[in-house]
Amino acid sequence: MQKTVLIPTDYTVESLNTLKKFMAMTPAPVHVLLLYCIRASDSIIELLFGRPEGEVDPMLSRTFNEACGILRSTYASKLLSLQVETFQGFTQNAFQNLLEARNVTEIVFPAGYTFRRQSRNSVDPMPFINRAVLPKTEVFWLAPERDTEKSELAELFFEE
Amino acid sequence: MRTQTKIALGFFVVTVSVVILMSVGVYLFSINYSFEDFYKRLEIRGVVSAGAILDHEEARGSVLQEVREMHLEKLPDENVHLIPLKPGQTFGQEAARLSLPVSFFEEIGRLGHARHKYKNTFFAGIKYAAKSGDYIVIVSADNYYNSHHLAYLRNIILVGTLCASALSLAVSFLLSRLVFTPVREITHRVNRINFQNLHIRLATHGADDEITKLESTFNKMLDRLATSFETQNNFIGSASHELSTPLTTIIGEAEVTLNQERSVAEYKESLRSILTHAERLESITKSLLVLARTGFGKEKNEYDRVRADQLLWDAKQMIESINPRSNIQLNLSLMPENPEMLCMLGNETLLQLAFSNVLTNACKFSDFRAVMVSIGATNDRIFIVVKDTGIGIPENELKFIWDPFYRASNSKSFEGYGIGLPLTRNIVRLHNGDITVSSRVMRGTTVQLSFPTAG
Numbered sequence: 001m002q003k004t005v006l007i008p009t010d011y012t013v014e015s016l017n018t019l020k021k022f023m024a025m026t027p028a029p030v031h032v033l034l035l036y037c038i039r040a041s042d043s044i045i046e047l048l049f050g051r052p053e054g055e056v057d058p059m060l061s062r063t064f065n066e067a068c069g070i071l072r073s074t075y076a077s078k079l080l081s082l083q084v085e086t087f088q089g090f091t092q093n094a095f096q097n098l099l100e101a102r103n104v105t106e107i108v109f110p111a112g113y114t115f116r117r118q119s120r121n122s123v124d125p126m127p128f129i130n131r132a133v134l135p136k137t138e139v140f141w142l143a144p145e146r147d148t149e150k151s152e153l154a155e156l157f158f159e160e
Numbered sequence: 161m162r163t164q165t166k167i168a169l170g171f172f173v174v175t176v177s178v179v180i181l182m183s184v185g186v187y188l189f190s191i192n193y194s195f196e197d198f199y200k201r202l203e204i205r206g207v208v209s210a211g212a213i214l215d216h217e218e219a220r221g222s223v224l225q226e227v228r229e230m231h232l233e234k235l236p237d238e239n240v241h242l243i244p245l246k247p248g249q250t251f252g253q254e255a256a257r258l259s260l261p262v263s264f265f266e267e268i269g270r271l272g273h274a275r276h277k278y279k280n281t282f283f284a285g286i287k288y289a290a291k292s293g294d295y296i297v298i299v300s301a302d303n304y305y306n307s308h309h310l311a312y313l314r315n316i317i318l319v320g321t322l323c324a325s326a327l328s329l330a331v332s333f334l335l336s337r338l339v340f341t342p343v344r345e346i347t348h349r350v351n352r353i354n355f356q357n358l359h360i361r362l363a364t365h366g367a368d369d370e371i372t373k374l375e376s377t378f379n380k381m382l383d384r385l386a387t388s389f390e391t392q393n394n395f396i397g398s399a400s401h402e403l404s405t406p407l408t409t410i411i412g413e414a415e416v417t418l419n420q421e422r423s424v425a426e427y428k429e430s431l432r433s434i435l436t437h438a439e440r441l442e443s444i445t446k447s448l449l450v451l452a453r454t455g456f457g458k459e460k461n462e463y464d465r466v467r468a469d470q471l472l473w474d475a476k477q478m479i480e481s482i483n484p485r486s487n488i489q490l491n492l493s494l495m496p497e498n499p500e501m502l503c504m505l506g507n508e509t510l511l512q513l514a515f516s517n518v519l520t521n522a523c524k525f526s527d528f529r530a531v532m533v534s535i536g537a538t539n540d541r542i543f544i545v546v547k548d549t550g551i552g553i554p555e556n557e558l559k560f561i562w563d564p565f566y567r568a569s570n571s572k573s574f575e576g577y578g579i580g581l582p583l584t585r586n587i588v589r590l591h592n593g594d595i596t597v598s599s600r601v602m603r604g605t606t607v608q609l610s611f612p613t614a615g
Contacts, residue, residue, distance in 0.1 A: 024493070069538025073496035154606045157494060157534035157545045 002080065004031040006104045008125035009084070010115040011036060011059045013067045014155040018110040019082075021139045023075045031081045033102055034068075037123040040088040056086050059118045067156045087125070095128040107132060111140045164340045171332035172325075179324045183317040190313055194305050195282075199275050202284035205232065206297040209240045214290035235301035237281065245269070245287065245294040258283075258298065268296050280307055342371040350378060358386040391563050398565030402444055402577055406437040413437075447579045451564060454510065454586035463505045465614050468542045469495065469535055471508065475515040476533070485528040488519055494536035501537040503614045506591045514587040517580040518546050518607050524574055526550030526604070537613065544609040553599040561597065570601065 007022065009015045019032060036056060041047060072082055087098055098104075109129050115122075129136070212228045215221030243254055251265035260276060260283060267274035268285040276283040285298045346362060353360050361382060362375040417430040469492075476488045496502065522531040526548040534545045553561060553568050560566045562585050565578040588595045592612050599605040 020494070066538055066541070066543065069541075070494055070496075070536035070543060073498065073501050073537050073539065074494045076497040153536075153543055153608060154534075154545045154547055157491065157532075157536065157547075 001105075002031060003028060003105045004033060004103050006033045006035055006099065006102070006107045008109055008115065008129060009034045009036055010122070011056075011061070011064055011118050012116055012155070013063055013153060015110070015113070015115070016064075016067050016071060016156055017141045018108060018113070018139050019071055020074075020156060021141050022108045022137070023071065023078060025139075026078065029078045029080050032079060032083070033104065034082065034084045035087055035098075035125060036084065037087045037125040037128070038119070038121045039123050040090070041121070060084070063153060067153055070153070070156065087128075092128060092131050095132060099132060099134060104134065106135045106137060108137045108139055111138045164336045167339070168332040168336040171335065172329050175328035175332070176321075176325045179321050179328075183321050187310075187314060187317055191306070191310060194303075194310060195277075198282055198301075198303050198305060199284050201235075202282060202299045202301060203273065203286055205235070205238070205301075206240070206284060206286045206299040207288065208232065209299065210242060210286075210288040210290065210295060210297040213240075213242060214288070214292065214295060218291070236304050237300070237302035239300045241298040241300075243296040243298070245296055258300075260298075265296065343374075346371070346375060346378070353382065355389065358382060358389060394566075395564050398578070399448065402565060403441065406441040406444075409437045410434050410441075444577055444579075447577070447583065450513070451579055451583045451586060454583060454590055463507055465503050466506050466508050466511060467499070468502045468504055468544065468611065469499075471511050471515055472533060472535060472544065475512055475519055478512075478516055479519050479523065483523065483528070486519075486523040487528060487530045488523065489530055489532055491532055491534040494534060496537045501539070501613055502535070502542055504542055504591070504611045505614045506611070510587045510590065514584040514609075515544075517584045518609070521580060522546050522548035522550065522605070522607070524550075524576070525552075525571065540613055542611045542613055544611075546607045546609075547604065548606075549604040552601040552603055552605055553597070554601055555599075558597065558599065 005022065005026075007018050009018075019034070036059075038056065041050060043050075068082060068084075072079060085098075085102070087095065089095055089098070107129055109126070115124055115126070208224050208228050211221055212225035216225055241254075241258060243251075251262050254260075255262045255265060259278070264274050264276050264283070264285060268287055272287045274285045276285075280303055281300055282303050283298060283300045285296060288295045288297045349360075349362055361379045364372050364375045364379070366372070413430050413433050417427065422430075472490060476490065479486050479488065519531065519533070527550065529549050532545075532547045534547075536543050551570050554570060557568045561568065561581050563578075564582045567576065567578040585595055588609060588611075594608075594610045596608045597605060598608075
């Protein structure tokens with residue numbers, strides 16, 4: 001069976017380093033699901049008519065997409081698919097459902113990285129990941145000091 | 161035709177057609193209703209009259225007679241005809257007498273009622289079952305309402321339509337004038353701007369509408385124009401300065417040497433000095449020529465497929481052969497698996513010049529500390545990132561780095577004329593690429609280049 005790996009992201013190029021490191025390590029081809037967590041809105045109008053994409057799309061910067069594209073072509077044979085998914089649930093059960101629905105077999109998360117909140121509704125994915133019952137891999141990378149490049153491709157190119 | 165007139169006419173046509181459509185509708189429905197109403201009245205009169213005449217001995221008949229005489233006003237030209245209905249009867253005779261078609265009678269026989277209209281005279285026929293047998297009752301009258309009320313209505317509608325058309329014509333022209341006033345104003349004000357008063361800007365009027373957007377777009381364009389004019393002026397100034405400095409030195413050196421008889425060694429020394437400055441002069445002129453060629457001549461015909469990574473390697477080798485202290489590290493961790501993705505269309509010489517410019521700058525301004533170069537590609541673009549840990553560029557000077565001869569305030573102790581970056585940008589633009597520079601003083605500079613992949 002092909003592996004599906006879930007990697008939390010905060011839509012910064014920097015967070016894609018987890019994926020880069022993992023792809024460099026893993027021998028087998030994998031499907032990758034990048035997960036972004038937001039809190040579902042309290043507003044009835046938004047619940048009825050809003051889509052999670054509506055809130056998330058503005059955050060998906062061109063640079064982020066380019067970085068994804070670079071990783072796709074770098075690991076063209078090992079990276080079977082790269083999808084970006086939004087998780088809107090509150091509970092661990094909802095998270096577990098998502099993992100089952102997407103046939104996730106492994107969770108890969110960065111060690112010592114604080115996810116940046118892109119909007120008011122952003123949620124830290126780590127509590128969900130910590131409580132999930134699946135094999136987990138911790139990936140360590142050291143971001144370059146964010147000196148010259150602010151959310152630029154260089155964040156992906158030069159990690160140590 | 162002017163857009164203003166077009167809009168006015170369009171608005172006018174739409175309004176008038178709506179008004180006409182409504183008027184015609186009102187008129188037609190009124191006619192229909194008035195005919196229907198009149199026939200019904202005739203039919204009721206038929207029933208009442210027949211009852212009153214034929215059944216006058218009975219109680220019902222006498223009541224009807226009273227109603228007929230006391231309450232029913234005579235209609236203009238009202239006539240009532242009673243025709244006894246016998247089996248097998250043909251109505252040719254009656255039809256001729258009343259000048260009605262035979263089918264009218266046949267319809268009454270079949271359906272129990274019929275309607276007919278001749279000019280303004282309306283006929284309604286019904287079958288009436290009296291004590292003495294079945295009768296056909298035909299009531300005819302002149303439709304006064306049709307001839308008078310409807311004519312009145314028609315006149316009102318005609319006058320109303322005309323008035324509405326005139327009004328809408330006036331309003332539409334006024335409106336379109338009003339809409340286009342700001343546009344005319346902008347045209348007027350923009351017309352006054354020429355290269356001598358490029359500082360003039362259009363006054364924006366606060367509101368967040370299309371006109372304000374147009375004005376601010378114009379203003380931004382003027383900003384860019386003014387900047388490029390300024391750059392041109394600066395360019396001429398800087399170029400003459402750059403060219404005159406070595407010339408002055410050469411002239412001065414020659415004059416001093418010629419002042420008196422000197423030894424061979426001294427002549428040699430001075431000639432060497434003159435040669436150095438002449439060489440400097442030549443290299444400036446050469447790079448200016450390249451800059452001019454890349455900036456204006458769009459010679460696309462000599463493009464061929466080149467590998468971006470190969471160009472980088474070549475540039476690295478060239479720089480290291482010129483200055484062995486250079487430390488350029490190529491990071492290949494994000495190289496695409498498919499080398500085809502690193503192919504681009506371009507002029508090899510120019511691209512190599514651009515790459516080596518960027519790399520040389522990185523080496524030079526970081527005192528030959530390590531320079532990281534990385535390359536990656538998406539499906540349609542190639543990305544090259546060059547990162548150094550040098551002196552950086554002050555933030556408020558970043559926008560000037562593309563001006564020829566501009567040199568950042570903290571770069572005076574480094575050699576150079578300030579032609580490299582503008583030249584690089586010209587080359588990158590020739591190849592439909594992008595170049596972005598971000599920097600922090602004393603921390604380093606990152607240059608990101610991107611080019612479209614070859615098909």
